[in-house]
Amino acid sequence: MPNATSLLTILMPPLACAAVLALIAASGVARSAARRRMATLLAPGAILVSLAATARGLVDLVGGAASLEADFGPWFAAGSLTVRLDFVLDPVTALLVVAAGVVGCAVALHGATRREPTSIGAAAAITAATGGAFVALLAADAIVWLAGVQVVAVAGWVIAIDQPRGAARADGRFVGFVVGRIGDAAIAVGLVALHVGLGTLQVADWSRAAVFAATPSSPTWPVIAIVGGLTIGLGVAPWGLRWNGLATAPPRERAAIVALTIAPLLGLAIHVAPLLVRAADWVAPTVAIACTTSALLAGTMLAVERRAAQVCAHAASAWSALALVAIASGTTAAATAIAMTATLGTAALALANTDRLARAIALVTLGGLPLTGGFLCIVGAAHGPTGHAVLPWLLVGAVAVIAAGCARAIARTRGIGRGAMRGGLPAVGLALCAAAAGYVHTPPVLAGMRGFSLAARIGEETGTTGWRDLAVVAVAVGIGLVVGFATANGSPRLDRVLRRRGPIGRLHALATARFYFDGLLHRVIRLRMRRLGGYAHIVDDFLVDGFVVRGLGGVLIRITGEGLRIAQPARVGAAILLLAAAIAVGLLGVLW
Amino acid sequence: MIGxxxxxxxxxxPAIAAVVVAALPAAHGAMRAPIARAAAWATAAWSALIVLRFEAGxxxxxxxxxWGWLRGLGPDGDTVLTGRLGLDGFNVTAVAxxxxxxxxxxxxxxxxxxxxxxxFWAAALALEFAALGAVLSLDASLFGAFVAASAFPLLLLVGIWGGRAKLDAATQSATHALIGAIAFAAAGIVGLGTAGAGGLAxxxxxxxxxxxAPLPPLHRAFVHAATQGPPHTAVWSTAIAPLVGVVGFTRFVAPSMAGSSTIVLALAIGAALYAALLALRAQELHALVAHAVIAESALAIVGAATGSEAGRSGAILLATGIGLGGAGLALxxxxxxxxxxxxELARFGGLAGPMPIAAFAFAAFASALVALPGSPGFAGAWLILDAVGDFGATWVALVVAVQAVLAAALVTGFRAVMLGPCSSRNAKLVDLERRDRAIVFVLLVAIAALGLVPRTAVDRIAPSAGAAPVTTEVRR
Structure with a gap:
């Protein structure tokens, strides 16, 4: 099959299905539950077609092709900016497409097979989000990537229309959407700066040394802007803030759809890795240390959190942070593994929000992630471009804390709920896929398969693997699991102490009080913006309306009128007027 | 056919139809609406024919x-300003x-x-005539004359069918249109659009x-026309007036101000931020839409002020997105x-339940207004960002910050109107009726077509944006 046909077969079914479902929803032809179910079943069907095409593409890649590329010409072009509809399927993106497709399919299937099927509008949004994720993952141009990510974000937010009641949920979605756009804004600034510096936004060019040789500018600040935007979008900086509001809002497929944003964001992060190598020396270690700290903090929250939705949110934050550490360390394989596991695992947790069996399975399988991710990260950190002495030990600590958090979550959600299997099957499937994705990457890394490593992309050796590292991480994870299970099962008092006292308790209190990014967002951005908006209205009402529209006389009337209005309730109006009149008469007398 | x-x-x-409708005797009053509607549809069909015949590239x-339209100018009275109409990349989307x-x-x-x-019919058709004439003008003075022609219809429409403060709103709208027209006509006479345009021009x-356009600090009349005016001027103000202003700036002002780009850039970004902040605290639905449109128009002016091909193309494309999104949101x-x-926003809430189609349309048009993917504004905004990038990353960050504030404002408005608890009175509201849905559908199709395939528009806009500016002809 020609490349263009292969890639179109991946991209078009979900997007076309979303358009068809939107038309069906708008026309109102599917009124009965049976028709609605039939219509909503189109969504998983379309995504399955895409997944089959991706599988076919993967077979071609295993058969020897480095990548499948298709260029559909410029999307738009003016001046020096040309945005091409150019798509690439390589091993890394194919795996991430599979992860996003499996999540989209499972979420759509979950909605369609419920006793009361999801609305057609929601099915259209789920399909559009999956299509947007595919566009972002396959895009060879960074602007097309951003378009895909924004389609995912908007589709996730539009689902809120289906569920208008519940101000708290609407608030959660609103905050999540705005935070996501702040991340997009930072990425946009970085991309423009990169285009001005390098003259290209084709991600493939970012790994070509000739492009950098042709320009003296360093990509340091654009990379910082892009990585900063990614940390915000992924919820690494804001502690899973993006997921919190959404994850708590049933029905579950609407929460699970948020997992679709993880794969495309980490997909771009993987493309940014070659730029990290070429940025200033301090950038990669700083990103790695900052993200490890963030993972440690998210793991702490995971360890003390009791609500399943919050566990889901903080777990996603911790995994995304680990993926960014892997990218900064130059290990694409680790980043891909963690991105796949995080995408699938977050969706599994969200879908299994109330099914105890499925949730337990999801948590058990995802509990193994620290071992895999931590091992892969530590390998990269010890030998890759970051090469920092402290980082591996910081990573070991983070991994142990995340393991403890997972263990406590597993311990608290054990047991089989009534009717758990009915709605839990897609979640179980996702959880098994997550576990497979987490572990299947270890052998290629141990074997040093270049096709899956960043080294192959940038033409530089990054690191080697060692069984000693695996042993260190295994011991740390073991300690974490034991402590987690022990505190959750054996000692309620210890559990209470852990939650309320000590450094972890204080950290928990600090985080739950939202003094971190959430507080920052609220106090520095939202409140300031609202206050600025208030000032702008005052200026508009008094100066612009008065002076510009009504002239100077209008301003004087406003000011004197306002003054008198203020003076009146104080019961000193007459006195002030008399005093003013006396002063005026006195001044006139003096002037006379 | 070119000649x-x-x-x-x-x-x-529209001009002849306006005269006919106005002159029709009362005995034939029933004919007014059909004549006016037929004329408007005929104009639309004719515009489609012209746009299809327009050669891309x-x-x-x-x-x-x-034709020579202003005679007897200059110290010797022998200077003639040529009036010219033409279709190019700057106005092809605006005309349609x-x-x-x-x-x-x-x-x-x-x-x-x-x-x-x-x-009503005469004034509405006269407004269409004025707007079409302004965007088709290739000379600043002629542009000013057409803008002046819009003042009287605006005065009538807002003054007769407006809300409580209709007289204030009508006077302000007409006055601002006249100020704009006089300023432009004077600018044309002192050389705007010619090779040696000075600072005064x-x-x-x-x-x-x-x-x-309008922009702060002269935006109040626009907001009044949107909030106090009748439905027709509310839509006209939010969809067409900004488009005409952006076309005028891009065609006549931007090419003349190579040395003062940074100042205009700073002023336009300041105006956009100011309007976006006003939108963030808007208490009224039309005020929210009007301020959002003003902020986006200012961003389009930013693109035009960069003077580059990408920036000017982006400005026109963004203005087209504003026109489509603004019209939909206003409706x-x-x-x-x-x-x-x-x-009042406080009276709404939870309408997504009883009015799902209105909620979807609101979200889609708001997305188009803030230049999200799938709307023409997305490509326009990126072209503008790329052009602003030549001035430095700080300017890019400022433009992006304005977009983020604007997105927050519209999302806040959406949340206030469509989400949250629904009162018993709001629960009884009926969704958009069939004719509204038809208009929403047409606008959404246009947004999707231009948004998904922006190349169709950019390929027609960019050659004009990259070409040497068309200067006003002065004959002696």
Whole structure:
């Protein structure tokens, strides 16, 4: 099959299905539950077609092709900016497409097979989000990537229309959407700066040394802007803030759809890795240390959190942070593994929000992630471009804390709920896929398969693997699991102490009080913006309306009128007027 | 066919129809609405024909018609300003938009059964004539003259069918249109659009755009026309006026101000931020939409002020997105205001339940206004960002920050109107009726077509944006 046909077969079914479902929803032809179910079943069907095409593409890649590329010409072009509809399927993106497709399919299937099927509008949004994720993952141009990510974000937010009641949920979605756009804004600034510096936004060019040789500018600040935007979008900086509001809002497929944003964001992060190598020396270690700290903090929250939705949110934050550490360390394989596991695992947790069996399975399988991710990260950190002495030990600590958090979550959600299997099957499937994705990457890394490593992309050796590292991480994870299970099962008092006292308790209190990014967002951005908006209205009402529209006389009337209005309730109006009149008469007398 | 007066015919249709409708005796009053509607649809069809015949990839104006229109100028009285009409990349999307939005909006906003129907139809068609003439003008003075022609219809429409503060709003709207027109006409006379345009000409041109586009600090009249005006001027103000202003700035002012780009850039970004902050704290639905449109128009001016091909192309494309998104948002807001009896945001809430189609339309048009993917504004905004990037990353960050504040403002508005608890009174509101849905559908199709395939528009806009500016002809 020609490349263009292969890639179109991946991209078009979900997007076309979303358009068809939107038309069906708008026309109102599917009124009965049976028709609605039939219509909503189109969504998983379309995504399955895409997944089959991706599988076919993967077979071609295993058969020897480095990548499948298709260029559909410029999307738009003016001046020096040309945005091409150019798509690439390589091993890394194919795996991430599979992860996003499996999540989209499972979420759509979950909605369609419920006793009361999801609305057609929601099915259209789920399909559009999956299509947007595919566009972002396959895009060879960074602007097309951003378009895909924004389609995912908007589709996730539009689902809120289906569920208008519940101000708290609407608030959660609103905050999540705005935070996501702040991340997009930072990425946009970085991309423009990169285009001005390098003259290209084709991600493939970012790994070509000739492009950098042709320009003296360093990509340091654009990379910082892009990585900063990614940390915000992924919820690494804001502690899973993006997921919190959404994850708590049933029905579950609407929460699970948020997992679709993880794969495309980490997909771009993987493309940014070659730029990290070429940025200033301090950038990669700083990103790695900052993200490890963030993972440690998210793991702490995971360890003390009791609500399943919050566990889901903080777990996603911790995994995304680990993926960014892997990218900064130059290990694409680790980043891909963690991105796949995080995408699938977050969706599994969200879908299994109330099914105890499925949730337990999801948590058990995802509990193994620290071992895999931590091992892969530590390998990269010890030998890759970051090469920092402290980082591996910081990573070991983070991994142990995340393991403890997972263990406590597993311990608290054990047991089989009534009717758990009915709605839990897609979640179980996702959880098994997550576990497979987490572990299947270890052998290629141990074997040093270049096709899956960043080294192959940038033409530089990054690191080697060692069984000693695996042993260190295994011991740390073991300690974490034991402590987690022990505190959750054996000692309620210890559990209470852990939650309320000590450094972890204080950290928990600090985080739950939202003094971190959430507080920052609220106090520095939202409140300031609202206050600025208030000032702008005052200026508009008094100066612009008065002076510009009504002239100077209008301003004087406003000011004197306002003054008198203020003076009146104080019961000193007459006195002030008399005093003013006396002063005026006195001044006139003096002037006379 | 090039020599045929295609553009004159385009202008003549609404103008003649306006005169006929106004002159029709009372005995034939029933004919007014059909004549006006037929004229509006005929203009739309004719515009489609012209746009289809427009040759992509050509920077110079096409279908040009010119005549000496201001005589006796200069110290010796022998200078003649040439009036020229033409279609190029700057106005090709605007012509289509104005010609098609007018009949669509007239379906929705006509005061059927009103005894002053004659005035309404004549004024609405005169507004269309003025807007089409302004965007087709290749000379600053002619542009000013057409803008002036919009003042009287605005005065009538807002003054007769407006809300409580209609007299204030009508006076302000007409005054601002006249200020803009006089400033532009004067700018044209002192050389705006010619090779050696001086500081005075540029300043007058900027004042003209600020008054008519409109931009802060002369935006209040625009907001009044949107909030206090009748449905027709509410849609006209949010969809067409900014488009005309952006076309005027991009064609006449931007090419003359190479040395003062940074100052205009700073002023335009400041204006955009100011308007976005006003939108963030807006208490009224139409005020929210109006301020959002002002902020986006200012961003389009930013793109034009960069003077580059990408920036000017982006400005026109973004303005087209503003026109489509603004028209849709104004129509949805209108439907909501009419059903609820008030436009105050505090009175709404939870409407996504009883009015799902209105909620979807609001979200889609708001997305188009803030240039999200799938709307023409997305490509326009990226072209502008790329052009602003040449001035430094700080400017890019400022533009992006304005977009983020604006997105937050519209999302806040959406949340206040559509989400949250729904009162018993709001729960009884009915969704958009069939004619509203038809208009929403047409606008969404246009947004999707231009948003998914922006190349169709950019390929027509960019050659003109990259070509040498068309200068005003002065003969002696």
């Amino acid at each position: 045929a007066p295609l553009l004159i015919l385009l202008l003549a249709m 050509v920077g110079a104006p096409q279908f040009v018609q010119s 938009l104005i010609a098609w939005i007018t009949p669509l909006v007239l379906r929705r906003t006509a005061p059927d059964g009103d005894r002053r129907e004659r005035t 540029i300043a007058l041109g900027v004042i003209g755009v600020v008054a008519f 949805v807001s209108l439907a909501l205001r009419q059903r609820r009896g008030s436009g």
